[in-house]
Amino acid sequence: MRTGILGGTFDPPHLGHLVLAAAARHTLELDRVLFIPAGDPWRKAGRRVTPAEDRLDMTRALVEGVEWAVVSDIEVRREGPSYTTETLEQLARDGGDWWFILGADALADLPHWSHPERIISAVRLAVARRPDETDGVITPALQAALPGIEARVDLVPMPRLDISSSDLRERVRDGRPTQFLLQDAVRAVIDRRGIYFDGDEDPGAPPL
Ligand code: ATP
Ligand code: MG
Secondary structure, three states: OOEEEEEEEOOOOOOHHHHHHHHHHHHHHHOOEEEEEEEOOHOOOOOOOOHHHHHHHHHHHHOOOOEEEEOHHHHHHOOOOHHHHHHHHHHOOOOEEEEEEEHHHHHHHHHHHHOHHHHHHHOOEEEEOOOOOOOOOOOOHHHHHHHOOHHHHEEOOOOOOOOOOHHHHHHHHOOOOEEOOOOOHHHHHHHHOOOOOOOOOOOOOOOO
16 A cells, blocks of 8 residues: 655645645555644644644545545644654554655755654655756755655655645635635635634744
């Protein structure tokens, strides 16, 4: 079994996440992709994060009807900060081939995660590469921080989609369109529960 894992805050989950997962599935011939919302995303400290149950339900709505996608609540159920290292080691222990899927922005942040060296020893990394990116995904800084990382990365070609959860939260708050950026089922959860309408963003916190 070949499994990709897409971890994220998913606040909210959007088209970029789906396209990233589909690209990784195609390139690496994955049997399935697990979407794993972080319970307590400690790297996003500095802004208010939507309750985990809401992010879990939005992620379920995102993958409705996508037969190769599975949502896991493994991090939402675990107490304390969500450490990707723990999740990946726990899952990979069961055997099979595992990839952690991530965008280039998350790869650059990887050295600041908890025990990143254990992440790249437990699983391979599937990293989105944009068509106009000839080099620069694995930077010298990344190699210095995590020696040997280049041998653990598979690059996944993916079109550049300038879509982010941060922008979508502002769109909902400001009443600008989210159609096609958010799945209709995700937007329905947002509307029903009134998520993002009051806009309590911390403008000082840079998006991760
Ligand atoms: P935020 O704006 O709050 O940072 P986000 O849109 O980046 O949110 P995350 O939940 O932080 O979403 O991202 C989870 C994973 O999806 C990360 O590995 C991130 O790099 C990747 N990702 C998110 N948006 C895109 C996109 N448009 N294209 C490629 N990868 C993406
Ligand atoms: Mg991000």
